[in-house]
Every structure is written in C-alpha cells, then in structure tokens.
Amino acid sequence: MPADPHDLAPIAGDSMAAPTRRRQTAGARRRRALRLRERLRTAALGAVSIIAFLGLWQAASSTHLDLFLRFDNIPAPSQVAVRAVAVVGSQSFLNDVLTSCDRVFLGFAIAALLAVPTGLVIGRYRIAHDLIFPLTELLRPVPAIAWVPISIMLWPTDWQSIVFITFLGAYFPILLNTLHGVRRIDPVLVLAARSLGASEGAIFREVYLPGALPAIFTGLAVGMGVGWVSVIAAEMISGQSGIGYFTWEAYSLIRYSDIVLGMVAIGLLGLVSSTAIRGLGRLAMPWIPAP
Template sequence: MALVVAVVLWELASTNGFHFYINFDNIPAPSVVGAALVTELTGKEFYLHILHSLERVAIAYVIAVVVGVVLGVAMGRSRWAEDIILPYIELLRPIPAVAWIPLAILMLPTEQSSIIFITFLGALFPVILNTVHGVEQTNSVLVRAARSLGASRTAILWHVVLPGAMPSIVAGLAIGMGVAWFSLLAGEIISGQYGIGYYTWNSYTLIQYPQIIIGMLTIGGLGTLCTLLVRKGCNPLLKWQAKGGRS
C-alpha cells in the first residue's frame, strides 16, 4: 500500500511540475517510466546488463563470505590474530569503493576483475566485523561446559561457537550483500561496459531520464531480492533460535 501511495504522489508531482525545494519538472512520471520499461524488456541488451551485474556480485560475494567468515572466526577466537588483522581492517574499511577504482584498474588486468575486486571489498568488511562480534559474544559458560566434557577445540568451534555466532554472521551476510551492490555500481559507473550501474550512468549521459529511473529501480529490486535470498538461505542455520514477535 505504501508503494502505491508513493507512485501516486510521484505521478501527481511529475504531471503538475511540483517545485518546492525538490524540482520535479524534469522527472518523468511513472506512466512514462513504465512505457520505457516495456520497451527495454522487449530487447536483449537490458537483460545483458542485469546478467553481468549478477555475475559480478555472485563471484565477489562468495569470495567475500569465505574470506570474511574465516578471518572473523580467527580474530574472534585468537587475540594474536586480532592484533595482526584488525589494524588493516580499521585502516581500509573507511575507504569508499570509488576511491579504490584507480588502484584496482592499475593492479588488475581487466575491467571485469577490477569491478569484482571493488565489490569484494565492499562485502568483506561487514562480514568480518559481524562474524568477530558474534564469535566474541559466544556464551563462555557453554564453551567451558563443552571443554569440561572433553570436547576438542574443533568440536567447540563447530558445535558451540559457530551456532552461537550465527545470528550475527547472518546479519553480516545480509549487510554485506547490500554493500556489495553499492560497491559494484560504483565500479560499473567508472570502468564498466556492461552492468546495471553502467546502464544507469550511460542513460544520464544520453539524457534518457526514464532509463535512469529504470536503472535505479532495477538496482533496488535486485539488491532487495539478493538480500532476501541470503536471509532465506540462512534460515536453516537458525532453526534453534527462538522466534520473536511484534506487539
């Protein structure tokens, strides 16, 4: 219902040339954007942009999850590992994705690899930090109980630490997916030839206003869908967790 209200207000603002701090004079109405979307969907190029973006996100995200969880667990379980790795994390984490683009282009052989690298960095830090937080918040009583029963370090990690940290890890995976899309689009705008970010920026340079909005909405839809899939895919790992409720 909220989305319908937003679309109606958008239509009214565009058709009536609403101009009060925010200027809708050059913003196409939803009906115009819808007609342009139908035209885009009848061709192949729009789907190519989407497929290229999905491929880049998938590769970068999988690598970020593997590296992020491994480093996060190591930092959460070992003070020595945290002392070595954390300074690099805190130094690199505030650097925005756009700032990495020139260096990535210089370091890596292709535009595809540089965009994947930038996307990987965007997804990596939320995964690492949430994993560290989850591991460090593991109930120490449960760890001591498992140790007193003769459990090995590997068994404690697998059966106590990781399940206890899983809610925080899953939150990091969801946040990482959102940041991955943000970083991907920054890379595609600067150095891409295909991708939904390139499509959106190229529409701006060609003064194709409906296509700009189509690109933005596609980005939002794909990012939301991917985040939802991550959460749904992780649900089996959280079966043990008590379900909360809204009052």
C-alpha cells in the first residue's frame, strides 16, 4: 500500500470521470460539425411545414375560400405583414404590450413568492399539508377565467382584478410542482444533512429548496403559461388596455389584421417568457446537465 496518500489519486478502474480536456480537440470538432449539420436538417424540415401553412393560408384568404370554413374575412399573411409595419412601432401598441407584461409579471411574481414557500412547507410538514391542502384542492379545479366576475366585484380597479386572475392562474401549478418536488427528495439526503449538523432551517435552505428546484422551475414555466392565458382572457372580458384587449377590440372595430397581430404578439410574449424561465433555471441549477 502506498505510504503517501497522494499516490492513490490515479486509481485504475475508477477513473471514468477523469478530466479529458485534451481529447476534446479533433474528435470534438468533428462532432460539432456533425451536430451542426443535423441541426440545419432539423431546421429545414421544420421550415417546410411552416411555409406550407402560411402558403395555404395566403391562398385561402386571397381567393376568399368558402368551403364550410369561411376565409372571406380572414386577413392574408401578406395583409398582416403590411399592417404590422404600421402598428408594431406605434406608441399605443407598445403600451398595450407593456401593460399586459406588467400584469403578468406582477401576478406571476406574487404567485411564485407565495406558492414556492407554501409548497415547501406543506411538502415538509404533515400538519401544514393537512391544514392547507384540502382548501387548495377545492379551489384548484376552478379555472382562473371563471373568477373574472367575482374578481371584478372583489377588487377596486380593473388592473387589480386582472393581476389577481393572473395570480390565480400561476399559483396552483407552482404550488403543486413545488410540493411534488419536495416529496421526491431522497430521504437519505435529509438524514445526511442532519448527521452533518444541519439545523431545520439549514435543511430547508440546503436540501429542500435546491432539491425541489427542478420541479419548482417546471411549475414556474407552467405557471407562466397559465398566467398568460389568464391575462389575455381577463383583458378580453373586462379590460380597457393590454394586448388581450387590443386583440378583442380589433374584432369589434373590424380591424381584422390587428387580430392576427395581437395573436402573434401574445404567442411571442409567451415564448419569450418561457425561454427566460428556462434560462433562469439553467443558471440556478448548474448541476443539471444541459439537454
């Protein structure tokens, strides 16, 4: 047996994870080239269906197709594009977008700040679970949009009631995912922390929170999605501003191209938000290997 413990470092059969920076040059370059080609192929295939969709739509609208489905009032993609140039840069459109973002992010932030700690606590303590969870399960099946009339009566301003609807939409997915995240933590990790002298507070901070983080981020992504659904619906029903209101108003005022513009904007905003959450998740969880 080697007297110097440092001699133990390179151990045969146990060196799977040895750092291999040098090997990464030639092989890695070839692999990267292959991966690039594969990605181009994937992108090209995806483009085929998107272009076909736009082409068929363009054809249907410009010929005023009327075969059960009626395209006579549906604006063609080309008309939407022309309209987009005029509208997208305008102050009022920007205001609508910012108003909706404001509502979503506020409702979402409140939901996250309440749901994550609640989820951690009811995941950890049986008594908190038994106390709070039945109420949660009672309220959860009611879609956030169904709260619109009550919310309008409950809150002094439209703005507050729409934020509340958004909050409700985001709250439950975040809560449930956090709860499941806590439940899925290997109990041996809690024992390990305890035997290393961790207090109850430290176990929350160092074990439950990071252990539930992957599930929490899943909940945040879902919550953000439901938050957008809720805000758009609430604005369509009760708002006087926002991108949902813009879209509905376009219908009332027969500005049909604006409807599609509103839809595209909503889709893009949802995409940007969920990408941002995924990016935050990757930053917050460096131990999860990139997909």
